[in-house]
Amino acid sequence: MNFEPLQNTRIIDAALGKEVDKIPVWIMRQAGRYLPEFRELRSKYDFFTMCQTPKLACEVTLMPIKRFELDAAIIFSDILVIPKALGMQIELVSGRGMVFPSPLKSPADIDTLQPINVKEKLSYVFEAITLTRHSLKGKVPLLGFSGAPWTLMCFMVEGESSSTKSKAKSWLYKYPEESKRLLDLLSDIIIEYIVGQIEAGAQMIQLFETLAEYLNKSMFDVYCLSYIRKINASVRELLKKRGIPEVPMVIFAKGAHFALKELSESGYEVVSIDWTVSPEEARKVMNPNVTLQGNLDPCALYAAPESLKQVTEKMVSTFGKKRYIANLGHGIYPDMDPDNVEVFIDAVHSF
Amino acid sequence: MNFEPLQNTRIIDAALGKEVDKIPVWIMRQAGRYLPEFRELRSKYDFFTMCQTPKLACEVTLMPIKRFELDAAIIFSDILVIPKALGMQIELVSGRGMVFPSPLKSPADIDTLQPINVKEKLSYVFEAITLTRHSLKGKVPLLGFSGAPWTLMCFMVEGESSSTKSKAKSWLYKYPEESKRLLDLLSDIIIEYIVGQIEAGAQMIQLFETLAEYLNKSMFDVYCLSYIRKINASVRELLKKRGIPEVPMVIFAKGAHFALKELSESGYEVVSIDWTVSPEEARKVMNPNVTLQGNLDPCALYAAPESLKQVTEKMVSTFGKKRYIANLGHGIYPDMDPDNVEVFIDAVHSF
Numbered sequence: 161m162n163f164e165p166l167q168n169t170r171i172i173d174a175a176l177g178k179e180v181d182k183i184p185v186w187i188m189r190q191a192g193r194y195l196p197e198f199r200e201l202r203s204k205y206d207f208f209t210m211c212q213t214p215k216l217a218c219e220v221t222l223m224p225i226k227r228f229e230l231d232a233a234i235i236f237s238d239i240l241v242i243p244k245a246l247g248m249q250i251e252l253v254s255g256r257g258m259v260f261p262s263p264l265k266s267p268a269d270i271d272t273l274q275p276i277n278v279k280e281k282l283s284y285v286f287e288a289i290t291l292t293r294h295s296l297k298g299k300v301p302l303l304g305f306s307g308a309p310w311t312l313m314c315f316m317v318e319g320e321s322s323s324t325k326s327k328a329k330s331w332l333y334k335y336p337e338e339s340k341r342l343l344d345l346l347s348d349i350i351i352e353y354i355v356g357q358i359e360a361g362a363q364m365i366q367l368f369e370t371l372a373e374y375l376n377k378s379m380f381d382v383y384c385l386s387y388i389r390k391i392n393a394s395v396r397e398l399l400k401k402r403g404i405p406e407v408p409m410v411i412f413a414k415g416a417h418f419a420l421k422e423l424s425e426s427g428y429e430v431v432s433i434d435w436t437v438s439p440e441e442a443r444k445v446m447n448p449n450v451t452l453q454g455n456l457d458p459c460a461l462y463a464a465p466e467s468l469k470q471v472t473e474k475m476v477s478t479f480g481k482k483r484y485i486a487n488l489g490h491g492i493y494p495d496m497d498p499d500n501v502e503v504f505i506d507a508v509h510s511f
Numbered sequence: 512m513n514f515e516p517l518q519n520t521r522i523i524d525a526a527l528g529k530e531v532d533k534i535p536v537w538i539m540r541q542a543g544r545y546l547p548e549f550r551e552l553r554s555k556y557d558f559f560t561m562c563q564t565p566k567l568a569c570e571v572t573l574m575p576i577k578r579f580e581l582d583a584a585i586i587f588s589d590i591l592v593i594p595k596a597l598g599m600q601i602e603l604v605s606g607r608g609m610v611f612p613s614p615l616k617s618p619a620d621i622d623t624l625q626p627i628n629v630k631e632k633l634s635y636v637f638e639a640i641t642l643t644r645h646s647l648k649g650k651v652p653l654l655g656f657s658g659a660p661w662t663l664m665c666f667m668v669e670g671e672s673s674s675t676k677s678k679a680k681s682w683l684y685k686y687p688e689e690s691k692r693l694l695d696l697l698s699d700i701i702i703e704y705i706v707g708q709i710e711a712g713a714q715m716i717q718l719f720e721t722l723a724e725y726l727n728k729s730m731f732d733v734y735c736l737s738y739i740r741k742i743n744a745s746v747r748e749l750l751k752k753r754g755i756p757e758v759p760m761v762i763f764a765k766g767a768h769f770a771l772k773e774l775s776e777s778g779y780e781v782v783s784i785d786w787t788v789s790p791e792e793a794r795k796v797m798n799p800n801v802t803l804q805g806n807l808d809p810c811a812l813y814a815a816p817e818s819l820k821q822v823t824e825k826m827v828s829t830f831g832k833k834r835y836i837a838n839l840g841h842g843i844y845p846d847m848d849p850d851n852v853e854v855f856i857d858a859v860h861s862f
Contacts, residue, residue: 330813376786417768435727462681
């Protein structure tokens with residue numbers, strides 16, 4: 161593919177446990193609605209058109225890189241491209257978020273999902289990655305990502321936002337075997353999807369199990385952790401088989417405070433944690449051979465600059481410079497002031 | 512008041528660390544929409560009319576007691592009676608839940624809250640408690656409850672459901688002093704409100720800090736825990752001063768997995784925990800001189816009876832019979848089958 165050599169290797173180095181000159185930092189959902197330039201482009205195009213048009217996805221991915229001293233770009237896309245590829249209709253409805261007009265109502269609906277060739281059906285993501293990697297000219301690494309099986313299942317069954325996820329969770333209690341069938345089906349796609357992203361040029365991958373927080377430990381073990389492990393192992397196996405070099409993998413299981421140790425032993429180089437876990441606690445219970453990523457409360461960016469600087473400094477000094485990637489504990493909110501993002505990034509870098 | 516003597520003392524005994532013949536059990540939101548008899552009454556009256564009419568609140572409180580072998584009744588009311596008493600308008604909107612048409616938009620709005628005499632303004636709750644306590648004829652104890660300051664503040668600032676609580680949380684970051692002023696104001700009312708409930712006949716009190724889960728440990732310490740401690744100490748002081756006997760106090764800070772030890776040392780006899788904390792972990796880190804309450808995943812009630820029985824038995828056997836009150840890890844959902852509630856209660860009692 162003839163990509164230009166990487167100039168800023170901080171995030172990759174931190175992920176692999178190497179020394180870094182400065183703590184690397186990126187922000188979940190950094191290419192998003194809090195940026196006026198994003199909102200302007202978004203006013204012209206539908207959300208999924210932006211995801212599905214490599215030129216637009218590339219343009220959006222680069223927006224925060226042009227504005228801030230970030231140490232990584234992350235491809236503009238959405239975790240719901242997988243259910244969409246499986247034939248599910250998805251609409252972004254103002255005030256209601258992503259809505260599936262026909263969610264999976266019972267296990268029989270699993271059979272309505274269209275079998276897919278990931279390579280073809282999600283080619284637009286791979287093309288966007290290759291184009292963006294070229295456009296970055298090696299300035300910073302390009303991250304790819306995917307939703308994890310339980311999180312995708314949750315959206316597919318709930319159909320729209322829910323404060324309890326009780327529909328999706330009821331499947332786990334009522335239809336354990338059928339739930340596993342769906343999670344297996346999703347895992348197989350996710351594995352191919354991640355490998356495809358790496359093949360296309362992604363230099364690090366984050367797996368988002370955003371809805372882990374709704375489960376207890378025993379349910380998480382069965383319905384999340386086993387798939388998280390399997391995806392990691394299978395991706396590496398498939399890369400080897402196809403002669404594609406491995407890249408660092410990040411797991412973010414939001415709210416899985418009960419499985420920090422297990423996550424740190426699940427084969428991922430990096431474990432991303434949310435803000436409800438203190439850096440001290442995370443360092444104490446987790447495998448010291450993984451890199452931690454996180455975990456500023458996204459709302460801390462509402463604080464006055466001086467106060468934001470203080471909480472950021474406290475966070476980075478507690479995590480320390482070794483095996484650490486600074487980030488928020490979840491995606492940035494749409495009403496955030498970009499100036500405060502700069503304060504956050506500077507506070508990390510000047511540590 | 513000449514209340515009849517209490518026949519079933521299991522919950523009070525468990526709260527105080529005494530031996531019990533059977534593990535006591537009650538269910539958060541046990542007098543609620545999952546009961547057809549509740550839905551029938553609700554079809555005739557507005558939600559707050561039901562709360563504000565002692566005869567109706569009493570009728571609803573007794574519904575689950577007539578149907579199930581529960582070890583406690585909990586007065587039918589809502590945590591939002593306090594913001595309502597402060598002059599805030601609240602509407603229950605179908606599909607949107609509780610909505611405040613005029614939430615607190617900035618700290619200046621704190622001054623629009625009407626100063627109140629709790630004894631007068633919330634007299635309907637006290638009357639409902641006295642009436643229900645008489646109607647129970649000592650069958651089981653009657654619990655009272657209140658929302659905790661941060662949880663109430665969150666509703667008052669957000670105005671309606673929010674997946675991030677970012678408006679209310681932004682106050683903590685942007686206006687720390689004004690937030691404390693509001694939390695202090697609410698604490699003073701909560702203290703009087705709890706004392707009033709005990710004076711009216713409540714035999715145990717639960718304080719709900721339901722929205723603790725949105726905070727990190729350092730914010731929780733400042734904006735929740737200090738008020739939780741203060742409320743407990745002040746209630747006991749005021750009871751003493753007025754010559755009213757103390758009752759056991761329960762704290763439920765949902766999602767506060769990072770503060771289990773601190774909560775168990777905050778002066779409450781009982782700490783209620785959500786389902787994301789395993790019984791083993793809770794027993795390990797918490798003060799052994801408090802009673803634990805909880806913590807079945809509410810969704811476990813969707814399971815088939817045999818499977819529900821198994822998870823319940825596993826939970827109670829891990830908590831053990833000593834210093835334990837069985838409950839769900841949060842309120843029961845409106846679509847739950849009452850038959851499964853019976854399976855749960857029986858599984859606890861037959862342990």
